[in-house]
Amino acid sequence: MKMIMLGAPGAGKGTQAEILSKELNIPTISTGNILRAAVKNGTPVGLEAKKYMDAGKLVPDDVIIGIVAERLAQPDCANGFILDGVPRTIPQAEALEAAGVQFDNVLSLEVADEVIEERMTGRRTCHACGATYHIHSAPSKVEGVCDKCGGALEQRKDDLPETVKQRLAVYHAETEPLKDFYEKRGLVRSVENRPTIEETTQAVLQALGL
Numbered sequence: 205m206k207m208i209m210l211g212a213p214g215a216g217k218g219t220q221a222e223i224l225s226k227e228l229n230i231p232t233i234s235t236g237n238i239l240r241a242a243v244k245n246g247t248p249v250g251l252e253a254k255k256y257m258d259a260g261k262l263v264p265d266d267v268i269i270g271i272v273a274e275r276l277a278q279p280d281c282a283n284g285f286i287l288d289g290v291p292r293t294i295p296q297a298e299a300l301e302a303a304g305v306q307f308d309n310v311l312s313l314e315v316a317d318e319v320i321e322e323r324m325t326g327r328r329t330c331h332a333c334g335a336t337y338h339i340h341s342a343p344s345k346v347e348g349v350c351d352k353c354g355g356a357l358e359q360r361k362d363d364l365p366e367t368v369k370q371r372l373a374v375y376h377a378e379t380e381p382l383k384d385f386y387e388k389r390g391l392v393r394s395v396e397n398r399p400t401i402e403e404t405t406q407a408v409l410q411a412l413g414l
Contacts, residue, residue: 206309207285218288224286238275310383321369331355331357332350393412395408
């Protein structure tokens with residue numbers, strides 16, 4: 205199965221992609237990871253991306269698509285893959301089509317903005333060991349202190365309320381229109397937010413007919 209995970213930041217795409225990856229025995233391809241790997245391995249497209257990253261600029265679409273296409277050509281993607289974090293925009297989706305990349309399903313996780321804001325602004329990360337907590341759903345035993353190593357818990361810059369609002373605004377403006385783009389191709393399977401990860405996974409499997 206060749207699929208794309210769509211959804212706002214904090215909708216749970218990474219979590220569900222990981223579960224599906226094990227369930228279907230296909231790799232999850234996250235743009236951030238493959239970008240870092242291509243840079244580290246010094247592939248031609250990776251070196252191109254590095255120039256932009258070193259200059260603090262956004263990596264252009266054609267370079268991102270080049271890295272994705274390079275990754276999808278590897279043998280472990282022969283039976284399918286899950287794309288998480290790409291395409292982010294209509295031009296990226298068009299570029300993937302132009303590169304001959306086909307999809308079977310586009311899974312859209314539907315979570316209301318206020319739920320995402322609570323979910324993300326409540327996250328705390330241990331400064332020392334990287335363990336993650338949530339002040340409502342998975343708090344540490346002692347407020348502000350990591351259960352595992354006793355390190356200080358902090359709120360990542362990405363999880364500050366103003367950053368979350370900004371990221372959601374960008375998602376609605378740039379990425380959400382992809383739903384229409386793929387609806388026209390009959391590929392979108394929508395899953396409404398569920399109270400738990402397990403219930404969401406059940407709904408995802410059902411939506412995909414698994």
